[in-house]
Amino acid sequence: MSAAPLRIGLAGLGTVGIGVVKIVQRHADLIAARAGRPVVITAVSARDPKKNRDADLSGYAWETDPVALAKRPDVDVFVEVMGGHDGPAKAATEAAIAAGKDVVTANKALLAHHGQALALAAEAAGHVIRFEAAVAGGIPVIKALTEGLAGNKMRRVMGVMNGTCNYILTRMQSAGLPYETVFEEARQLGYLEADPNLDVGGIDAGHKLSLLSSIAFGTQVAFDAVELEGIGNVSIDDIRLADEMGYRIKLLGVAQMTGRGLEQRMTPCLVPAASPLGQLQGGTNMVVLEGDSVGQIVLRGPGAGEGPTASAVMGDVIDLARGLRLPTFGQPAATLAAAVPARSANPTPWYLRMTLLDKPGALAKIATALGDAGVSIDQMRQINSHDAEDDDAIVLFVTHKAAPADVAHAMSSFAATGVLVGAPVAIRIEEV
Amino acid sequence: MSAAPLRIGLAGLGTVGIGVVKIVQRHADLIAARAGRPVVITAVSARDPKKNRDADLSGYAWETDPVALAKRPDVDVFVEVMGGHDGPAKAATEAAIAAGKDVVTANKALLAHHGQALALAAEAAGHVIRFEAAVAGGIPVIKALTEGLAGNKMRRVMGVMNGTCNYILTRMQSAGLPYETVFEEARQLGYLEADPNLDVGGIDAGHKLSLLSSIAFGTQVAFDAVELEGIGNVSIDDIRLADEMGYRIKLLGVAQMTGRGLEQRMTPCLVPAASPLGQLQGGTNMVVLEGDSVGQIVLRGPGAGEGPTASAVMGDVIDLARGLRLPTFGQPAATLAAAVPARSANPTPWYLRMTLLDKPGALAKIATALGDAGVSIDQMRQINSHDAEDDDAIVLFVTHKAAPADVAHAMSSFAATGVLVGAPVAIRIEEV
Known part of the structure; x- marks a missing residue:
């Protein structure tokens, strides 16, 4: 040598x-x-x-x-x-x-x-x-996207990329424990960043998504344009209800280039329990890369930890030792387009959960607000929960496919009905 | 430009x-x-x-x-x-x-x-x-192994890497059709090579495994040393019995470096139905890469077809256009060690299926032969099948963990019992 x-x-x-x-x-x-x-x-x-x-x-x-x-x-x-x-x-x-x-x-x-x-x-x-x-710990996803799939126009990039959030959500699911309890467990296990909001607020995962977006779509990193929602509002009721309907709740990132611009979101989603994303346990990460020629590639592996992260660092170091050199985001930074952010607009079914006051006509008012916003109801259930006080009712709706803007409009109109206790929760259902 | x-x-x-x-x-x-x-x-x-x-x-x-x-x-x-x-x-x-x-x-x-x-x-x-x-169509697995995981001593490489075999096996499973029927379907769909034995004989998948082995373990390609067994002996009975026990049958490749040398095998295996490998449908490929630092990385994607394969070709071409150049097998061919082939020796449970003559003591003779070879029986079942003639009985054994050599010894000793109809089938059970 x-x-x-x-x-x-x-x-x-x-x-x-x-x-x-x-x-x-x-x-x-x-x-x-x-x-x-x-x-x-x-x-x-x-x-x-x-x-x-x-x-x-x-x-x-x-x-x-x-x-x-x-x-x-x-x-x-x-x-x-x-x-x-x-x-x-x-x-x-x-x-x-x-x-x-x-x-x-x-x-x-x-x-x-x-x-x-x-x-x-x-x-x-x-x-x-x-x-x-x-991004995604030991999974060589930057290399796969930047180099292996370089012949593709990328359609979509998705992923579960924060192991701590996935740990919390899967632990809530498997042990039936509330968010606060599992959050505290995760803290004691050292799984949380010094500022836990980086994890549970979706910020860390959003950072990662914004880096993948840049490579996939040839745009300048636009983290500020990521629609960000953490897992702090996901209750054990949500986990349980999703389970009963055959779903799991994941903090899922989705980025895609549309005619309106670049959509990037990192939000809790319901995904089918039997799907690869639904089956993802604990700190494991999964990234889905969709290209026009290759179709769908799914990469799974450890998202953090000494060995996996060091493995990724060393992959890069060995690339450099071998003389393999390319621009940070796959093409020269000077040629990256400014991202035009677009709000996500694809209609999907939604899971809506809210607590209603024990008042006559309360449910009708909510149903009317949904209808007025153009959101039609597929299923409705009233459930009992120790989280609901007195005679307040927790109500769950699953909607037919509805545009995110229509759902947001409905959600904002609920306040005026005067029948809601606390804030309603809306979680997108992704049939990935 | x-x-x-x-x-x-x-x-x-x-x-x-x-x-x-x-x-x-x-x-x-x-x-x-x-x-x-x-x-x-x-x-x-x-x-x-x-x-x-x-x-x-x-x-x-x-x-x-x-x-x-x-x-x-x-x-x-x-x-x-x-x-x-x-x-x-x-x-x-x-x-x-x-x-x-x-x-x-x-x-x-x-x-x-x-x-x-x-x-x-x-x-x-x-x-x-x-x-x-x-290897594995559109999945950038050569890049992941050669470059992304280059900081790892690889422990094991596994995969389902022939889409045609996986199509046949999953179609037998889902439609309950015998091998011959689905084989003919696959031929008419154009899924089979001109010489179908390249697919169903495991040769094509064996080729791929031998290439991954070379990169993973720094050895010269040793295709001739791959233990090769195709899917032609997998019957619809096997598929059904495996299903009842919670397994799927896959043509699975496994390569690992042991103290005795390099094990490479491409053989039908039973894998848990709920595992990622067990859930793999149709022509999709899956490769599992295990390294000492990274742990386990799983890659899934289309294993063949115009778009995916062309995507992989173009990934390589764009690498060259970018000036990314490295040796074929990750290190100079002159530095690759000659592979020392080793037969697989890890004890696993085995699925054994055979047809016994309707003779008194037939079952006892087989059980004795198993015991003499050091193979102990976990479960035994006699089943009815349209494939069995007259009063012949199809018998299924699931063994406790047994070394492949012991199972082979038992299988070869069955002939001398004079109670078997046709050849017995032994399929390894991998708890992957």
Whole structure:
């Protein structure tokens, strides 16, 4: 092996960073054989050099400042696994690009917010940013979409891409526990981000969807245009009622280019329990890629964790060692079109759940409001729940196919009826 | 777009070739944007230039001899979608390499038989052979394994990779029809190769498995070492009995590196009906990739057809247009180890079906033979079937976990009992 080694500067020594260290150390020979040259770590950075970590770091130079790491002359590739969309991660990534390094990052927040600017800077400097680990953990979905399916006009990209949300929803389902209880379990298991809203608010998954959209449709990342709804309003009643009708509730992302513009949404949806998405358990991720020639490709795998995320980082690093280089979003950032956001408009059935006051004519008023908005009712059920007080009734509607705007209109008109307790819940039913 | 176009010479104008023509013509702008340069077809070859084809070929030079096509100076990449492991496909591929072209091929048979020699020749000449379309149709599994998971020591590769066999087995299951009837249906639908044994004998799927093995384990392609068993002995009784026990029968490939050497088998297996593999319908393929860091990645998609296969071909072509080049099997062919074949040895439960003569003590003799071979019985059932004549009894055993060698030993000892009608059937039960 005579070729010069590829030298990694590794910023971040949390779970993923230590995973990268382990792979580089354990598989030095295997990687050298595949990459055609050795891949080595020369320097690392983390806030606390004294912290006890599950790996031998004694052979590496230490930097406490990731910006200093990014500028080191003995670093070819800056690997950023710190996280955070501003602050040190952004500063260090910018410094790495300015210093003429390639970048491999697991940071979806950074790219969702600053991907276009960073890609432009990297491409102007003749360098690349790769981010397989930022989306769907160990699943090589960025590669599949950017390279494997590059001959396709993409029709649609979908996915369950936040393992924590899927853990919470499947645990509520299997154990019959309310959201708050399972949320607390997830926190204690360390599954939640420091700001849990990144997970349960759908933000993290929305970041990922916006990155896939950019590649699929040749548009600049438009995270702000993602219709975002978290899982915080999904109740155990919803889970149970969906189950009885043969559905599961998933935090599902859908992006598609329409004649009106780019639709991107990350929202809870009912999907058939027997479908591949419906059967997805725990922290597993699934991404569905639909292209005009290939039809539908489904990728499933672990969405997070030390090994899977480090595997994705190393896939990118080995690409660079092999000389495989391409623009961040599959085509030069300067050629990406500005996304024209469009609200989702496809009519689907909807699941509506609300609590009605025990008043004569309450149900009729709601039914009338639905009819006035052009939303027709397929099924209606009144259910008993410990969540309903006194004689209030929880009522469930399943609608015929209805446009999202019509459903939103109906929902907003309910308030004027004066018969609702609390806010109604509307969840799209996707027959995926 | 000032960069020079990448020029394709397309050998073969069957379903896949025409699919490639359509993509190149329909998505010229999209591909140029992604590849950073135009991708054009300059010349094509097929046996009959006069045949009516579903595409406008008027802009391309014609060669009736693919070898002449391969040598043309206006061709950068020789795309081989003719098929056949010898004859014109091999001659033309060799000619292309000798003439200094890169090669993109959909030909699993060619690579399963001659992949090592062709890869050595290409690499000696500084050129590459890519073959995404050769395995699992539109699923970008070669890319996922070679590049995306390159940081992993692979543990196991599995898959259902022949759509025709899966069509036959799922159709037998859903319609309750015998093998012969569904085989004939498949023939009339054009699903079968000219030599149907390539499909139903497991040979085509075995070719694909041997290519995945080479990449996964860094070994020279060893198709001859694949334990191969087709689906011709799977009866409707087997399908029905498996169903009653909660299983489906699939032609499943498994490759893994063990301390004894490389195991590769492509055989019918019982898999849980509710598992992703068990739920795979019709011509869909599924590949499971297991690595030490990533865990399990599952890829599902269309295994054949014009669009999916052409999508895979174009993925490779666009890689080349982008300058993404790597060795055929992920590392230089000269560094691939010779595979040391090992018979599969993992104990699993087995499904055994046989027809016994209506003689006293017949069952006892079989049970004794099983016991003598060290195979213990978990369940036994006698069933009625229109396939059994007179008073002969069809008997089904499900064994406890037993080593394949012990089961084979038991099976071979049955003959001496003199109580069997015809050949017994043994199918492995995989709890995947």
